[in-house]
Amino acid sequence: MNFNKWKEHKGYTLGAELEARLQDSETFKLKEYSSKLRERFSDEYKKKIHQEFLECMVEFVTPVCSNSYEVVKELKNQIAYLNSLAKEDNTVVATSGSCSLKVEPLKHVDEERYDAFAKEYGILLSRFHICGFHIHVALPSSDEALQAYNFSLEYLPIFLALSANSPFFNGEDAGLLSYRAKIFEQLPRAGLSSYFDSFEEMKKLYMDMNRAGTIKSIKDIWWDIRVSPNFGTLEIRICDASSDFERLRLLVVLYQAFVLFAQGKEVYKIPHQILLQNRWTALRHGLDGVFQNSKKVTTIRDHYLDLLERMEIEGIFEKLGTTSDIKKLKKLAFKGEPAKQQLKVFKDTNSLIEVEKLGRMDDIK
Numbered sequence: 001m002n003f004n005k006w007k008e009h010k011g012y013t014l015g016a017e018l019e020a021r022l023q024d025s026e027t028f029k030l031k032e033y034s035s036k037l038r039e040r041f042s043d044e045y046k047k048k049i050h051q052e053f054l055e056c057m058v059e060f061v062t063p064v065c066s067n068s069y070e071v072v073k074e075l076k077n078q079i080a081y082l083n084s085l086a087k088e089d090n091t092v093v094a095t096s097g098s099c100s101l102k103v104e105p106l107k108h109v110d111e112e113r114y115d116a117f118a119k120e121y122g123i124l125l126s127r128f129h130i131c132g133f134h135i136h137v138a139l140p141s142s143d144e145a146l147q148a149y150n151f152s153l154e155y156l157p158i159f160l161a162l163s164a165n166s167p168f169f170n171g172e173d174a175g176l177l178s179y180r181a182k183i184f185e186q187l188p189r190a191g192l193s194s195y196f197d198s199f200e201e202m203k204k205l206y207m208d209m210n211r212a213g214t215i216k217s218i219k220d221i222w223w224d225i226r227v228s229p230n231f232g233t234l235e236i237r238i239c240d241a242s243s244d245f246e247r248l249r250l251l252v253v254l255y256q257a258f259v260l261f262a263q264g265k266e267v268y269k270i271p272h273q274i275l276l277q278n279r280w281t282a283l284r285h286g287l288d289g290v291f292q293n294s295k296k297v298t299t300i301r302d303h304y305l306d307l308l309e310r311m312e313i314e315g316i317f318e319k320l321g322t323t324s325d326i327k328k329l330k331k332l333a334f335k336g337e338p339a340k341q342q343l344k345v346f347k348d349t350n351s352l353i354e355v356e357k358l359g360r361m362d363d364i365k
Contacts, residue, residue: 009232011140019131020095028356030056068252094359097166097180097240130180131241136233137259151262157282163239165338177339178283190222286337
């Protein structure tokens with residue numbers, strides 16, 4: 001396994017991955033046929049649209065992009081292509097942090113890596129119909145990636161709260177805004193990671209697990225944020241998926257700006273238990289959740305707005321050519337988390353099918 005430093009990489013280019021589900025266009029039941037659908041893909045889209053662990057899921061993967069608009073354009077193009085194939089079988093591509101409907105244990109893709117996962121994790125993965133949105137930002141060097149990684153651990157609850165979109169699971173109100181975050185952390189090597197004093201320290205951990213056979217590749221590390229030397233990126237994985245492409249785009253803008261802002265900043269190592277508590281309040285209460293660090297106790301919303309102000313003062317958005325998005329990012333603090341829209345629709349209709357309709361992506365503009 002290659003986990004080496006990199007140098008002189010082009011910085012601050014972007015990439016993203018959006019996970020989605022295949023669902024019946026009328027009943028919204030999950031449809032387990034990604035393998036059969038993939039047989040009809042052109043060679044171009046076989047490289048872009050990947051299978052996930054379950055047969056009812058897919059992942060859309062962008063190439064390297066220069067800005068957030070390119071990211072969203074690429075995702076929409078791939079989704080439109082898949083919808084054009086899936087509609088022949090009365091199937092729609094949809095996404096959110098988790099499927100709200102009650103489902104039976106699901107089939108996984110017949111592939112060696114996934115067969116091993118099924119054997120190792122058993123029931124934990126049988127209803128793993130959760131979807132995330134992952135963002136990559138390229139860094140000029142591995143040391144700069146590690147700097148942004150360590151600095152980010154305090155700020156991850158902001159991204160979780162802004163994207164929280166999984167209040168229902170398996171036919172029930174989970175009582176959380178992002179149940180996906182709790183489901184995923186049941187797996188080893190997932191959830192909140194730790195600080196590292198050097199890239200070599202992180203490399204040693206990866207290589208030790210590789211020698212023990214615990215991981216085969218970097219892909220087997222599922223932390224909320226991870227360094228990816230093979231791409232030369234820092235990848236944030238904590239966000240719930242959403243069919244709101246403007247929100248997804250703004251999350252890309254925010255994360256790109258944050259990674260640049262992190263450079264040269266002092267990292268205050270917050271006790272792990274407090275990091276866990278901040279993560280909990282984000283997935284439970286969203287932007288209204290209590291946030292704590294070594295200096296203050298506030299809300300996640302106020303911590304987010306303070307971050308935006310500091311980045312704006314330093315001219316971060318100006319350097320990246322994204323100043324036109326500052327007002328939109330500020331509005332996100334008061335727009336409400338996507339999960340709350342799901343909860344409102346269920347309150348108004350008492351129908352989880354109506355909730356699922358929020359995630360459909362067959363009429364993208």
